[in-house]
Amino acid sequence: MILEALIAFSFLSALVVLLAPDAWAGRLAFGLSVVPFAGSLYLWSAFEAGGNALTDGGTIAFKSRYEWLEVGGRSVSWFVGLDGISLPLVVLTTFLVPLAIVSAWTPIDERQSQFYGLMLFMEANLLGVFTALDFFLWFVFWEAVLVPMYFLIGVWGGPRRKYAAIKFFVYTNAASLLMFIGFMSLVLALGDSVSSFGLPEITQAIADGGLGEWFGIAPETVAMGAFLAMFAGFAVKVPIVPVHTWLPDAHVEAPTPVSVLLAGVLLKMGTYALLRYNFTMLPDQASALAVPIGIIAVVSVIYGAMLALAQKDLKRIVAYSSVSSMGYVILGLIVFTEYGVGGATFQMVAHGLVSGLMFMAVGVVYNATHTRMVGDMAGMADRMPVTVGILVAGAFGYMGLPLMAGFAGEFFVFVGSFGAEALPYAPLFTALAMFGIVIVAGYLLSAMQKTLFGPFRLETDYEVGRAPVHDVAPLAVLLAAIIVLGVAPDLFFEMIRDAALPVVEGVSVDG
């Protein structure tokens, strides 16, 4: 029942905040959002599960299931639960939302109650996405996340907010449709071998060879078609090159706290879904497509990093570097090793924290300078020493400095993929992708040198002083979390491995 309570509480808080007066909506939202975080900490401490929620033999923690309705002879249920892959993402979500809310106090100065209400509404749906184990339930949450995001960008965004919001909505929604068709063809091809839309049943039915002919199409073809449709659909969300162009626009226009959640959590919906649907349900199809997917991963890493190198807007730099970081996740998933899949999952959490910190820190600088262009400022360290100190630390975290979370995620992926058997030419793919760590250092160090150091200069007409405590405090908290996870990755990585191993074992590797 605790998961229901968590989700329900978030929905209720959203409603309460929506009705609260603007003057203290921000404080109220923060206070309310701490409760789900406390709840997720309880979940973490009480978590006892083995294996993967979807595969055979896995136990589901905090499971609850109620029959809901029936569609085409298959039951739809309220079915939620956690395993070692979803719990870290739940913790990440509930951790980032309060911090994002605090970071909104300075920049959001109109329609506060609506803004914070939508933030909490989004959190509730995100929690739904990471806990739902029934396809329909999951899909409802999945789609519902788009709505608050659309308004958050479209109403509180920058000058081109409408373009960005519509692009985001239409792009990802069209992708959802593709994914939906893919998944449905899979379910229909399973015929009578499943009686519900529960993801574990469907996964296990596929593993047991339950796929049959569907409209005269061979099961292998259905599976491959479904894999491709779902991969394409989720790829937009991740995003993977070449379907990534909505992301920089959305990030640049979105206000800071929204960017934090967009990069921190929403992108992980894509990689999470890829892991759950494509790589857990259809491992053999994934494995058959290992080389093209490996190429996509490497291209995302290098191409994304090169694009980041070309940017002059600090937020665009971080946005494109997210494309690069997500490439590592794809590489980790496709190699089907313990460290690969586990590292990819860990990287989701690590990137959520690190990119959240970067967006927030850039936001704090923006609050003071009202510009994000590299050429518009220099020597910020002189005026905002603490903020810049944390920003530098965060940038090194992004570059994969050891003993910070980003390094752990990336190293796990690399060490898992180098000798992997599921991916031909794995050493080559890994070595190429790893070059991303040099390019990321290149663009972050140059951007920092130009904006943070040297003699102070600012092209815009604002007085820059030390940032208020409530701007800096979330940065410090995030940095602390990044270091804790970097020093002790096993806090999450242990349970992640536990849930990742069945996925790895699900693939049949030749030789």
Add this chain to the structure above:
Amino acid sequence: MVNAFAYVPAVVLLPFFSFLIALGAGRYLPKGGAFGGITATAGSLLLSLWVAAAVAGGGEYNETIYTWAGGEQFELTFGLLIDPLSALMLVIVSLVAVLVHVFSLGYMNDEGETGLPRYYAGLGLFTASMLGFVVADNLLMAFMFFELVGLCSYLLIGFHFREPGPPSAAKKAFLVTRFGDYFFLVGVVAVFATFGTAAFAGEGSFPALAAAALPPDGSVDVWTPGGLDVGTWFTVIGLLVLGGVIGKSAQFPLHTWLPDAMEGPTPVSALIHAATMVAAGVYLVARMYGFYTLSPTALAVIAFIGGFTALFAATMGVVKDELKQVLAYSTISQYGYMMLALGAGGYVAAVFHLTTHAFFKALLFLGAGSVIIAMHHNEDMWDMGGLKSRMPVTYYTFLAGSLALAGIFPFAGFWSKDEILYEALVHAPGEPLLFGGYLMGLLAVPVTAFYTFRMVFLTFHGEPRTETARDPEPVRWNVKGPLTVLGSLAVVTGLINMVPVKTVFELKGIDYLHRWLNNEWGGIEGLSSHHYADIGPYSSQPIVGGEVGTVLAGAAVSLGLALAGLGLAWQLYGGASPAEHTAKLGGIKDVLYNNYYLDELQVWLAYRTEDVAGVADVFDQGIIDGVVNGVSSVSLAGGGRIRLIQTGLVSQYAGMITLGLIALLVILSVGGGWFL
């Protein structure tokens, strides 16, 4: 009995705490947190000495202390490895660190620098990272601390962040070494994929597994990519890890960051060059020497790069005008010698030179710092002159360091450099790369002596050339103290390993460092110079007149060359008011002065990369996003057209419904066979 090894973590943690204290409370503390740093590093030094004593008493320590990630494929752990090599290095690092901390009181605090808490926090973290690297028991942990060392160098080189130069130099230092570390990290990952472990020592360590996997043994099966031959693959791994070494130890072609790093405060330069960052690369090769000795190709490459760098960097030192620039190139050159030694199978010689160099280079930098204080932060040697009589303590200690650097008998550098050249010489026959390395190393000897004494003469001798040089600012005990300690060490450190004396006079047992690194007092099986010589590819061949003859001839040649270089410097710059003379070099001078235009090449490469990024950006915005926007325009336009049929006229709608129904019926009847 209390176990010294239980306190090894404290050696690392003490400077780390000083980092935390300086960062958190430095501005409330006297001297900006300096005393915390001094206490912490002094504590580390005492504990290190105790640990070294414990090793001398037959002890050893190789324990995993923390599981970072406990996978089933392989565990990623942190551990401590204390053997003669790491115990020696602990003492060197903590000794130099404590002296640099004390010196900083004079260089930073007395000079009224701001941002002192940040400075001492950086020094503390730097020392802690290096000490953590030294005690690492596996390659992953070594890599992690190696990177942290890089971070600290960034923070300290860019200490004066309000000026334009230091942030740029800091960026370059991190970026160039990161480029090397990329290869290192690929190497780490490859080691895990190949051996399933990255431990340095013990039965199941990767050097031991590698030895067992190679023919003729072949008792262990290891993974290789695409069924590659194990020997070739090990060479590849060795060269990958070497990438990190070349970056951090500033070897050609990744040495370019180091002269720029002179933008950092001078005590930081002393720390970077003598005991921390730059030493890390060479130490890493020594740490996993059991792996490198398995690959003759990797060794030959190391020797050649080392010899080449030694000569190459020395030539650039000849024309520099700034005191610290000369020292920077000398560092690159001296680490080249250490690499030459490692590549030539001279494990002990390399560690010996690492030790002596740590002392005399820290001494020279601190001496330069003292001169810089005296000169009110002017570093141009042409503005100095005649400082000899005005700052005698600095002069005589600096002179001792210079004699050591130039390799003049009997100063410390003579013994270690001589041994390196000897090792290279006796192992060179039949190894063209190694012989080339030896020749370049030998050629670098007179050049080194020349630029060193050019520096000494220009700075301290002759007539003062400026008003400041005539009346330099006095320095205090906190500057003279460290100089005196290091000056004495630069004179006597050679005593720990007088191999030529042992050979010539047959004095058994005075080659203490050889015996130390050969585990004669204590140590870990498989990590001894004897073991490395056993598995290594080289056999010694005396060149002239047996062993004694070769030793004497080698020493005579290198000493003669050094004296020749010194004499030339005396001839050209020893007068009362020396002339520049560099114009005599003609076009070569410009090439040397501009560092063979390698910086320009790297900058050019960086700009071309940015150009490629720019093209990618245009492609992304124009083509990829263009398609996306194109799709949306088409659908919008299409929607616009379709909207035309929404006329609002009921009769038209009724007509269309009817037409649609008919069409549907036709399709269903043909396709679905309704009428059949």
